[in-house]
Amino acid sequence: MNEELKNIFLAEAHQQREQLNQLFTSLEKKPQDVSLIEAIFRLMHTLKANAAAMGFEPIAEMAHLIEDIFSVIKKNTQKLNTQIFNDLFRANDKIGELIDAIQTQATVNYKGLTTRLKVILRELQQENENTSEKISPITEKIALEKIEKEDLPEAEEVAVEMPSNESKSLAMPTLQAEMITVPVKKLDNLLNLVEELSIEKDYILTLAEYEENQILKGKLSRLQRITSDLQYSVMGVRLVQMNVLFQKFYRIVRDIAQLEGKEVDLILEGTEIEIDRNILQIISDSMVHLVRNAVSHGIESPEIRKRKGKKSTGVVLLKATSEKNTVTIEVTDDGKGIDIAKIKAKIIEKKLLPTQALNALSEEEVMSFIFESGFSSAEKITEVSGRGIGMDVVKRTVESVGGKVSIVTQPDEGTSVRLHLPASMAVKPALLFELNQQTFALPIHYTEAVVAKTAEQLLAAGSGLVIIHLGKSVPVVFLKDLLAKENLHTRNFVQSRQNLSPSEKVLIIIIYDSVRKVGLVVDKLLHQKEIIEKPLKAPLRETMFISGATILGNGNVCLVIDVPTIFNFLFNNRSQYTIKNDVKKNI
Numbered sequence: 001m002n003e004e005l006k007n008i009f010l011a012e013a014h015q016q017r018e019q020l021n022q023l024f025t026s027l028e029k030k031p032q033d034v035s036l037i038e039a040i041f042r043l044m045h046t047l048k049a050n051a052a053a054m055g056f057e058p059i060a061e062m063a064h065l066i067e068d069i070f071s072v073i074k075k076n077t078q079k080l081n082t083q084i085f086n087d088l089f090r091a092n093d094k095i096g097e098l099i100d101a102i103q104t105q106a107t108v109n110y111k112g113l114t115t116r117l118k119v120i121l122r123e124l125q126q127e128n129e130n131t132s133e134k135i136s137p138i139t140e141k142i143a144l145e146k147i148e149k150e151d152l153p154e155a156e157e158v159a160v161e162m163p164s165n166e167s168k169s170l171a172m173p174t175l176q177a178e179m180i181t182v183p184v185k186k187l188d189n190l191l192n193l194v195e196e197l198s199i200e201k202d203y204i205l206t207l208a209e210y211e212e213n214q215i216l217k218g219k220l221s222r223l224q225r226i227t228s229d230l231q232y233s234v235m236g237v238r239l240v241q242m243n244v245l246f247q248k249f250y251r252i253v254r255d256i257a258q259l260e261g262k263e264v265d266l267i268l269e270g271t272e273i274e275i276d277r278n279i280l281q282i283i284s285d286s287m288v289h290l291v292r293n294a295v296s297h298g299i300e301s302p303e304i305r306k307r308k309g310k311k312s313t314g315v316v317l318l319k320a321t322s323e324k325n326t327v328t329i330e331v332t333d334d335g336k337g338i339d340i341a342k343i344k345a346k347i348i349e350k351k352l353l354p355t356q357a358l359n360a361l362s363e364e365e366v367m368s369f370i371f372e373s374g375f376s377s378a379e380k381i382t383e384v385s386g387r388g389i390g391m392d393v394v395k396r397t398v399e400s401v402g403g404k405v406s407i408v409t410q411p412d413e414g415t416s417v418r419l420h421l422p423a424s425m426a427v428k429p430a431l432l433f434e435l436n437q438q439t440f441a442l443p444i445h446y447t448e449a450v451v452a453k454t455a456e457q458l459l460a461a462g463s464g465l466v467i468i469h470l471g472k473s474v475p476v477v478f479l480k481d482l483l484a485k486e487n488l489h490t491r492n493f494v495q496s497r498q499n500l501s502p503s504e505k506v507l508i509i510i511i512y513d514s515v516r517k518v519g520l521v522v523d524k525l526l527h528q529k530e531i532i533e534k535p536l537k538a539p540l541r542e543t544m545f546i547s548g549a550t551i552l553g554n555g556n557v558c559l560v561i562d563v564p565t566i567f568n569f570l571f572n573n574r575s576q577y578t579i580k581n582d583v584k585k586n587i
Helices: 003-029 034-054 057-073 082-104 111-127 137-143 166-171 184-208 214-237 249-260 277-298 302-307 340-349 355-359 363-371 391-400 479-483 495-499 563-570 572-586
Strands: 239-241 264-269 274-276 314-323 326-333 404-410 414-422 428-435 438-443 447-454 459-461 464-469 472-478 505-512 517-522 524-531 546-551 557-561
Touching (some): 003 034, 003 082, 003 249, 082 111, 184 214, 214 239, 239 277, 249 264, 249 314, 277 326, 277 391, 277 414, 363 391, 391 414, 391 563, 428 479, 428 505, 428 517, 472 479
Parallel strands (some): 438 557
Antiparallel strands (some): 314 326, 404 414, 428 438, 464 472
């Protein structure tokens, strides 16, 4: 089989499946919309033709049945009901399984569902005796089959066979487009080579700084521009539009709303915004958690919404925006909002914080407990929510790609969860600094400010230190103490303070995540630079507080600080609030 044509078919078939979910969802809300029916009919006609040309007969058969069903529905849209839509959604799911089986060679049970589609088709035809349109000979034959032959058990196994006649694949002018399909592995290998080239370029440029040859410097300057353009061009090929992720939520929102007896519309904005495909894959499950929570936790039942003076149909908005090297994804609902009092009660119930310390927190800090493992404010456990999982996973996943999570909520107006993500994982801006005569890199995305303080401005707070920055207390640790293995159990990250005179100045990089801040004391600040981070290999892979490494222009290895791990370690058991209360006694 022609592998290039097969890959094109798979890419288009997956896209057509997602489009079908969207069209089914829209048609269920507007069953009289003839344009939607026509769109479904055309989509199935195309999928049927492409699958048949490639020799994927099970997919062609199911697409043909759906096509004929909508050929009848075009004559009378009143025949549509919830049961028919449920069966159509099931059929689309089965088509997805059949598409996946082309690559996995898995056995897919689909005959039982085709039998159900044939029954639906026959019932629709019987109700529509006045139609003048003739059904295709193949469908007519299907409709006249005896019930005994149709009633195949769902468990019957029918393998999806690969076509043996390669000439079938050549019968697709419909799939020939001005594009080529490149395996992701090849693209990743290409990007790795470009990254290696970029590192070598930096090294050569560093050597050239010691030369007085202006012609050589001019050539190297041109090499730098070309290498940079090549790098960003390859990175651009890895970018995909947000619609690749967003469009699948039409079906998800529809299913959850139906399960919980709610009416919910999904609105998409910024679907053309582009982001690294690897980031999109990593956050995909987290997005499912957020959308499910928006429908289950956020949107009220139609009755409650009416009593509040709202429209009975709730709205979930998925919105993407981009600014410089950052993409922000928002999951917003117009539901009841987050009950801060309920969150506080849960904190006390789970003994996460004493009442006195809890009362000193801002609303933003209280809401940050939502990201605690096992924390849930759901009053009852359902198939969708209330199991205490999800939001902690979202936070860890987003942080794993160098992003942050924030929440904005208003009572009876709704909640917005925002994921702030890097547009690409290949290149990231970083702040370089020295510590113990070694160069380290800190992702600039986590950096809020760099401040200089005297040793006497490092205030004692319990067993730790804090500084006052912009009127607020910020915990401070000496990074050299944090990286020392012998201090991990004693949690003594302030011993370097003892070696300083009161007037001696220290350099502090203030880093932050969603709501927390901490100051890292370093030896010397260098400069900002775009780096290409590579994962560490064994035995260094498990090195604490280090996420990876990069190569500098001088050929030296530079370790990259793992900010999320630092936060998780320092603020375990919510110790930052104890620090905050202690410092108030010292001011």
